[in-house]
Amino acid sequence: ETGVTQSPTHLIKTRGQQVTLRCSSQSGHNTVSWYQQALGQGPQFIFQYYREEENGRGNFPPRFSGLQFPNYSSELNVNALELDDSALYLCASSLGQDSSGANVLTFGAGSRLTVL
């Protein structure tokens, strides 16, 4: 059984550029969530994908977008990068909410984005 893998692990961009981050979900998981973790803070929910469609979104502007593919892998795209976008971007996969409402997440190691 493979865990959640993310790429790239680190990257540096300049303001106004665009970035694509990639995530492969854990074997058997059909749901992918993306989180932004600024230094010294807790992860902030960006959005979640299930069956290739977004089914939940946090307080992030439309320049944050995503995709999920038939093999359940996912991409996070950020356009018009701003300095405040510098953070660790975490991908988490899961089986979605179970009958008790639990959404048990397994996180990847993250992609650290620096915007200059």
Add this chain to the structure above:
Amino acid sequence: GENVEQHPSTLSVQEGDSAVIKCTYSDSASNYFPWYKQELGKRPQLIIDIRSNVGEKKDQRIAVTLNKTAKHFSLHITETQPEDSAVYFCAATGYSSASKIIFGSGTRLSIRP
């Protein structure tokens, strides 16, 4: 809006002593409360979780308590060891928020030898 508050932000305890981290949540529909441990430079890892139909859950040295009336939950670590040093995050989710999990701001736990 939905919010999870976590206290304290930093905690230092003597090895062997107990550590307690407390969280409150705002969404009364929340019914799942996980705790994650994040070591420096590593991914968050689930260490224990509790659902709203129970008030307490224990796993070896770790326990979590939930008070739904007061909308707060706590993590208790007994007999702390050096490897317990990390940042701990509480979180909450629920039917009203569908897939969203809201995290607290984290507690940096340091174990003094």
